[in-house]
Amino acid sequence: MKALLSTTVGGPETLVMQDIAEPVAGAGQLLVAVKACAINFPDVLIIEDKYQIKPPRPFAPGGEIAGVVEAVGDGVTGFKPGDRVIAVTGHGGLVEKVAIPAASAYHLPEGRSFADGAALLLTYATSIHALVDRGRLQEGETLLVLGAAGGVGLAAVELGVAFGARVIGAVSTEEKAVAVRAAGASDVVLYGSAPFDRDQSKALADSFKGVLGSGGADVIYDAVGGDYCEPALRSIAWEGRYLVVGFPAGIPKLPLNLTLLKSCDVCGVFWGAFAARSPAKNADHIARLFRLWAEGKIAPKVTETFPFERGGDAIAHLASRKAIGKVVVTLG
Incomplete structure (x- = not known):
C-alpha cells in the first residue's frame, strides 16, 4: 500500500510517497481503509521535529482520519467490517490503510461525509x-x-x-x-x-x-x-x-x-494528554459534540481538499497561515 512518509527532517517538500507493507488488525485494533485525513498544525511541526512528539522515521504525518473498517482484531466489540469510523491517530494518517486502537474510534454518523468526519475530532x-x-x-x-x-x-x-x-x-x-x-x-x-x-x-x-x-x-x-x-x-x-x-x-x-x-x-x-488521563470525561465531551453536530450547532468547515498525492501541498498550505477552516486530504 502507499504511504506519504517523512524520511528526513524538513518541510512538506521532503515528504515522499512510498510502498510499504499493509498493516494487520492486532488484538484490540481495527484495520481501517483511510478515505480522508485532516491536516492540522501539528503536522507542520512534526515533520520538522518541532512537535512535542517525535516518532521514529519513517513515519506518515496526519493526525485524524475517517474511513471504512476492513478487519477487526481479537477482543474488539462494537465494530464490524464495513463500518464507517473516525479517529484521532496523532500521526500516521496519510496512508491507504492504518491499524488503530478500537478504543480511539467513533462511528461516523449516516449522512456525514468522510471529509467532514475527518475534520471533527481534533x-x-x-x-x-x-x-x-x-x-x-x-x-x-x-x-x-x-x-x-x-x-x-x-x-x-x-x-x-x-x-x-x-x-x-x-x-x-x-x-x-x-x-x-x-x-x-x-x-x-x-x-x-x-x-x-x-x-x-x-x-x-x-x-x-x-x-x-x-x-x-x-x-x-x-x-x-x-x-x-x-x-x-x-x-x-x-x-x-x-x-x-x-x-x-x-x-x-x-x-x-x-x-x-x-x-x-x-x-x-x-487535549491529547487530557484525553489519555481522563478518558471517561473526554468520551462525555465527544458525545456532547455529536449531539451538537446533530442539532446543527456545530459543523466542520472543510474549505479545501487535496488528493493523496498532494498531501505535502496540503501541509504547506496550512503552514502558510492562509487557510480558513479545515484542510483535508482525500484518498481513494
Missing part, C-alpha cells in the same frame, strides 16, 4: 476541553478567540456561541472575518502581521478593548501566540481565564505583572 475536542474544563466558560460571558478563522478557532467560535457566550473573533484578513461572522461571532477584530513594536502592540490592545468594552474578555482562546499574546492579555477581564492553545506565531514571553493586575488565570490546553 479541533472540536480541543476546543470543548479548552472552554469547558480550562476556561470554565459560562453563558453570558465574553469570549475572545485569536486565530478565529483556523480549524480550532472556528470550532471555538461555534462552541462559544452554542454555550451562550458573546464571541469576538480576531483574524488577519477581511476574508477570514467573513468566515468568523458566519460562524456566529458578534464582532471581529482585524490585526496586522507581527512582529509588533511597542506602539503597534498598544494599538492592538486598544483595538481589543474597544470591541470588548469596559468589562474585557472573560475567556481568551489563544491559538496564535507570539506578539499577539500580550495585547490580548491586556484586554482580559478581572479574574479572566487566558487559554494557551498553540503557537503558530511563536512562543510568547508573558509579562506576569499583567496577571497580577487582572487577577487572571493562564491555563495550558493539552
Whole structure:
C-alpha cells in the first residue's frame, strides 16, 4: 500500500510517497481503509521535529482520519467490517490503510461525509476541553478567540456561541472575518502581521478593548501566540481565564505583572494528554459534540481538499497561515 512518509527532517517538500507493507488488525485494533485525513498544525511541526512528539522515521504525518473498517482484531466489540469510523491517530494518517486502537474510534454518523468526519475530532475536542474544563466558560460571558478563522478557532467560535457566550473573533484578513461572522461571532477584530513594536502592540490592545468594552474578555482562546499574546492579555477581564492553545506565531514571553493586575488565570490546553488521563470525561465531551453536530450547532468547515498525492501541498498550505477552516486530504 502507499504511504506519504517523512524520511528526513524538513518541510512538506521532503515528504515522499512510498510502498510499504499493509498493516494487520492486532488484538484490540481495527484495520481501517483511510478515505480522508485532516491536516492540522501539528503536522507542520512534526515533520520538522518541532512537535512535542517525535516518532521514529519513517513515519506518515496526519493526525485524524475517517474511513471504512476492513478487519477487526481479537477482543474488539462494537465494530464490524464495513463500518464507517473516525479517529484521532496523532500521526500516521496519510496512508491507504492504518491499524488503530478500537478504543480511539467513533462511528461516523449516516449522512456525514468522510471529509467532514475527518475534520471533527481534533479541533472540536480541543476546543470543548479548552472552554469547558480550562476556561470554565459560562453563558453570558465574553469570549475572545485569536486565530478565529483556523480549524480550532472556528470550532471555538461555534462552541462559544452554542454555550451562550458573546464571541469576538480576531483574524488577519477581511476574508477570514467573513468566515468568523458566519460562524456566529458578534464582532471581529482585524490585526496586522507581527512582529509588533511597542506602539503597534498598544494599538492592538486598544483595538481589543474597544470591541470588548469596559468589562474585557472573560475567556481568551489563544491559538496564535507570539506578539499577539500580550495585547490580548491586556484586554482580559478581572479574574479572566487566558487559554494557551498553540503557537503558530511563536512562543510568547508573558509579562506576569499583567496577571497580577487582572487577577487572571493562564491555563495550558493539552487535549491529547487530557484525553489519555481522563478518558471517561473526554468520551462525555465527544458525545456532547455529536449531539451538537446533530442539532446543527456545530459543523466542520472543510474549505479545501487535496488528493493523496498532494498531501505535502496540503501541509504547506496550512503552514502558510492562509487557510480558513479545515484542510483535508482525500484518498481513494
